[in-house]
Amino acid sequence: MKHSPTTGPATPGPPDFLEFATARGGHLFKTAYLLTGGDRHLAEDLVQEALSRLFVRWRRVCKVENPAGYAQTVLVNTFLSLRRRRSSTERVTFEFPEVAVSDTDPTLRLTLLRALQDVSASDRAVLVLRYWEDRSVEETAAALQLSPTAVRSRAHRALNRMRALLGDSLAEQTGSGGPR
Incomplete structure (x- = not known):
């Protein structure tokens, strides 16, 4: 037809x-x-x-x-x-290609990205899904096949790790009294 x-x-x-x-x-x-x-x-x-x-x-x-x-x-x-499964000899570099940034403070962005690199891959996945993607604990848990309790504890641990890594550098970048 x-x-x-x-x-x-x-x-x-x-x-x-x-x-x-x-x-x-x-x-x-x-x-x-x-x-x-x-x-x-x-x-x-x-x-x-x-x-x-x-x-x-x-x-x-x-x-x-x-x-x-x-x-x-x-x-x-x-x-x-x-x-x-990554078994290559690639190494992370702290040199970023020049990219147009719409943020008012690119130094803060780079500081946060460097700190994000220093947390484990699984903790980074939790932070990105919870805070960048703005997903709930339950959605993050489902995506990562974890329990909600595991997501909360990983997020807490990863945030503390980033705060420790950033230390005074975050206070200098934001002009605040330091991470909370």
């Missing part, structure tokens, strides 16, 4: 993967950038790996209630998996 040019499909199909990847790619990259401690290239690789995993399962993924949330979970799990 031929369709006339004015006749479209009766029901719209599932969202196209390319449209989804285009719409969510920037957000996934920002999360990956924070997870990798500011490593732009590793963040790009992480997003590419996560999107390729989604593409393979796209027929099922597009039918879930929240494909964007599922994509974030795949990204975090890919990051944690990468950190576990």
